[in-house]
Amino acid sequence: MPTMFGLVPTALFALSVSNPTLPEPPPVVEYELEVRVEPDTRRLHGSGTLRFRNSTKAPADRLCFHLYLNAFRNEASTFMRELSVEAPRLELDEHGFVELLSLEEEGAGSDLLANARYISPDDGRPEDRTVLEVPLKSPLDPGADIELELSFVSQLPKPVARAGAIGGFMMAAQWYPKLGVLEPAAGGTEARWSCHQYHAIGEFFAPFGRYRVTIDVPDGHEVGATGPRVEMKTSSGRTRHVHQQDKVHDFAFVVDPRLERHERRFEATRELSEARRSSAAAHLGIEAEVLRGSDVKVILLIRPERRFAIERYFTAAFHALRELSLRFGPYPYSTLTVVDPPPGAGETGGMEYPTLITAGARFGAPASMPVPESVTIHEIGHQFFYGLVGTNEVQEAWLDEGLTSYATLRVYEQTYGRTLRFAPSLFGVPLSPWFVHPFEFREIELARLLSAPDQDPTIQPSWMFRDLRSYRVGVYARPVRFFMRLEQLYGAKTLDRALYRYAVAHRYGAPRSADLLRAIEAEAHGPLPEWVTEPLFRPGGFELAVSELVSRPVPEPRGIAEVRLEADRVVTSARTSTRAPGFFTTVVVERRGEMMRPAELLLTLEDGAVLRHKIKGRRRWWRFEHQGPRAVKAELFGADNDPLNQTQIHRARRLEAEHRPAFVFAGHSGYVVGLILDALRFLL
Template identity: 30%
Template sequence: MRRIVRKWGCLCAMAAFWPWLAMAQQAAPAAAASVPASAASVALPDIPFAAADAAAVAVPSAANAWGGERSGNEPTLSDRVVSYRIDAELDVAKHTVSGKQHMTWRNRSDRPVSKVYFHLYLNAFQNEGSTWFTERKVLTAHGRSRGAAALKKGEWGWIELKQVKQGDAALKWQFVQPDGGPATDQTVVRIDLAEPVPAGGTLALDIDFLSQLPRVVERTGWFGDFNLVAQWFPKIGVLELPGERGATTPRWNVHEFHFNSEFYADFGLYDVRLTVPADYTVGAVGKLQGPPETANGKSTYHFVQGDVHDFAWVAAKGYKTLDGSWQGPGSPKVDVRVIYPDEYVASAAPVLKATTDSLTYFSNSLGAYPYETVTAVVPPYNASEAGGMEYPTFFTAEGYAKVEPGTLTQYAIDFVTIHEFGHGYFYGLLASNEFEEPMLDEGMNEYWDGRMTRDSGEKIVLASGWMKRLGITPAMTGFEAERLGAGLHQPPDPLGANAWDRLSSSSYGTVYSRTATAMHDLEERLGKPVLERAMHEYYRRWRFRHPSSADLRATLAEVSGNPKAVNEIFDQYVYGTAQIDDRVASIDTAEVLPLAGSTLKDGRRSELDSDALDKRVDKQREDWDKAHPKAKPGSGPFPWHSTVTVRRDGVPVPQLLRVKFADGSSEDVHWNDDRRWARFDFTKPSKVVSATLDPEQKIYLDANKLNDSRTTKADGSASRRWSADAASLLQVFYALVGSL
């Protein structure tokens, strides 16, 4: 759960100013340089990278992608591609992790592989020449960044490869920039193999490495005695095959660590031993294999987890734990643990409850949770940038010293916990590519979180203590709040754009809120049960298989039976930058009075001049008023002709227009065509007094809801209501600022 955006401009030109630095940093260690690459390795053609501008996939994946649908009868939950056995030790004084990693990787392609590519994510934090820092500098000039800490001497982080061996052969490596980033970026490394891996064969590598954790700047690192160890080991990239996420030939999907992007990796098995001081509390991805082994003031914890695609852990001195458990249909018994500091003891129980509630909701609405553990970590004060992050079976929440039921703080801690747990489905089990298609994780997860809070009835309370005492308790639903931040007016980037090629940090932020809003509106068109049934099928088909945007669209269209509605949302918002802004432009009313002039009726011609007509009209009015002393204004002896004109300043969307008349009656008409404007005429005993588009408030994508309605008489209640809400929001904002 992170935000911001990239616009390269001339950033790649930076390498020209430091040619000597680029060469020095790309050179392999001297020990490895003495080992020649094999002739076979040199002769084999290179497998290309996924494009640097890769984004939303438009062609559905093949039926056999990633080994085909998982029936549940296979020996493992996923088609495991990789296996990591890691022995690591944390030096708490230096905040370093020394590791020995034995990795096996299966070549799923139909050709030999002579070079493999690894992510070294921590190198994003080693200097300001990384892609991550370079993009942050540009993007924060066009918006705000969550991670704005400035690292000082002794606070940078990196990974050093000490040795890489294939059997007995020491291998060479070289830093590369698959996305054309600065030559000073070292977040991706190419390793040249001594012997190529044949088609269908398995590669085994032994890697010794040292990871220096950074002071927490974003996602990972240390503060005091707290160490969140994430993206800390060399992780192999994904070799995608034809028919998988739009690939037409084998390609390495191994993007640099961009400022906005997160992660993407193959499913596999993690077998990890962690050695830390004996007085540190430890939590990690996976299940602890018995009590830790303790000797000489150190404890070694052994965690194992299959069918996941990452491993992260925490080691913190003096932290407490709160345990619970959960079980649901089709799931094993799940051990739930919250790890927290003393200062945030008030957050422990709410995080535990929100986690178990999430297990119930996501399991019932999407599919059974298949793992035996969930661990939530509450970071300490001054390490909040480590909060709100997700890893398989393991996530970080947010901490508050005081959590009062029914307040904004309660909603915040619930929503962050739900969101980070929810990533366990969209990022974890479905394992979409967060680099190229963040909408499938951040956006779809945000939508499902909104459904959970909506279905539970929880709202965002915008009132502080004194406001509640006065009976002023404005509140809004999660989807209403999402709409406010969705950037619906002339969005610059499609939702399906990748994580870094965006106009601004705000544009990336709308991946969360605009996706949630678009899916809310699709749900309104399809119906809640239909949408949920389609998403349940999406999860069933694509769990453990890395689906694309096209796979989500195809599943929704097929299961819903309404491909028109699904394709409209995807074409206009996922693949396009459409906006909706329908409005009531005018209401015109006039009485239908007798007309002056000559008329021919039954062979006889009669003539009525204006004076006589006025007298007749006055008499009819007088008689009618006497007969109807309690009639509402706008009614009378003559019918009224009213015309309502609506305008369309965006793409078409099925609209309901509700027209109300002076006598209290109303009439609904549908505007379901693609006209840029339309007029609707009504001849009734009373005149139109108001007209409203989307009266049931189903279309949240409309950029301006204030122009959806119009009255013939001025009504200040709406402006007074909005003024009160604005004042409430300001009050809450000032209260939050004062609490920082």
């Protein structure tokens, strides 16, 4: 249930916004790993050290590791069970796994794995091996460090979701034993691990830290990874690439002998010019200096067959880096690697990792079709909402997906325009977009909103969504329309300031939904009404429709006027007064969804006058009556149409019928049936 999130004093926020200090991430984890890549077997042999600091105020008596690749170990894993029936089945040699071979506390000399056990905190399935609980020899005190020596072996599966290897291309994501997040439990006296199983729906959550990874590959293999390459050595037919990055919460890499490396420099002085910074800063109400960023080396890894997409990738990446930096603070890392997965590895595309994204170009995609642009912008958007603001993607996926989708929308509209075309494809190649009408980018999420029943609230653990469609509605579509509604209510400037405030205040942190809503409330100078936040907390749609508009001449006042008794006889007299001029109008408004949002009915009369009626409360229907000039139109919300309203067709109603759509669609359907008959004739 929504609550008021408490209004943080505006002055306090004004201070942090005008002079934001970017807090250092707490050094919770430090990984120093070496991984030997064997492309022939798709195996990764890893070893190294992991330093973990208990940053809570309670002792920790155990560690919890994510072993995500075990989701692909066999068909009994929670991930594979949750995949729908049309999920690809893996052959025996296509499965993946990660096995922790040893885990020793530095200096203690004992293997901690002796008492380790797989746990399934979410669904209790004993077959699932994606979470490993490791009891410590002695509790780790608050603020204390533990250093662990570990070795492991991983095998990448055939690409099913995100990670995988095919045809020489290896996308190593979630490839190592990854610590969960130790959080203070309610009350703060205890600490608990936020370490969820790998689910078919949902993503990841990990603590910020420092990664130094040596990737040992056969010569001739290109490598792309999180962070800059700080060292490269070749010997005995193998090359060791050392990548290092601070203030990130994951590490991914890609290896492929056929990838080409293209680099361009995103020059901050040119891309974030003074004029652009000044204008953006004025919009956000901050000093322009705050938005001064540093240069970024943008690396594109792409196979030669996809060279046609190089310019499109770089253009989109530069647009995204520039516009997102001007909206949410400068991108702070020195590299950004964009990977174009080759054909067959599409399942690894459209994914975000710290300083590395995978997108996906399509041969033949015309300029008006936003592939790979929209996905590139979206994944770079995740560098801000997921990468820098490291929210829990399992518990509150809308905080990264919803915000990123909204940011994508704004950046796309600003850089590429409002309309786009999706063309039907032949053998995976888009046909000419001339065959389809253009449509508004904003309409995508509305279409998504209409494509599945509203059976889940937005804020709930990802694995609890009924299916992927419901998840997409809940964490992508509804939040985007929610932000669009906030734009209408408070103005784009207020919303942009609130999102900037949130992004900067929680950089390198893991805020919750309440933190975001608090930031919005602070900028809106008041608590958000319950009906505004309701879509985040409750399942169910919202549909307010004008279901009836009738305007008829006022009827003659026929009937009985007087009744009296005359000599034991009842005498009546007919009404004789003349018919009143004008029309009697009835409008019925219906609420068809479960949610309610206050609205206004605008009734336009023949003489141009507009009557307004408030619609509030949680009734199922409202009737309004009016006597006077004939009504010609009844509209809800007027121009301020609620983006969450799931009806566009019945949002407004006119008195006079319009026959053209029926005629047009009768023609369309007749035409299509004619085609079907011709096809039948040909095939029978």
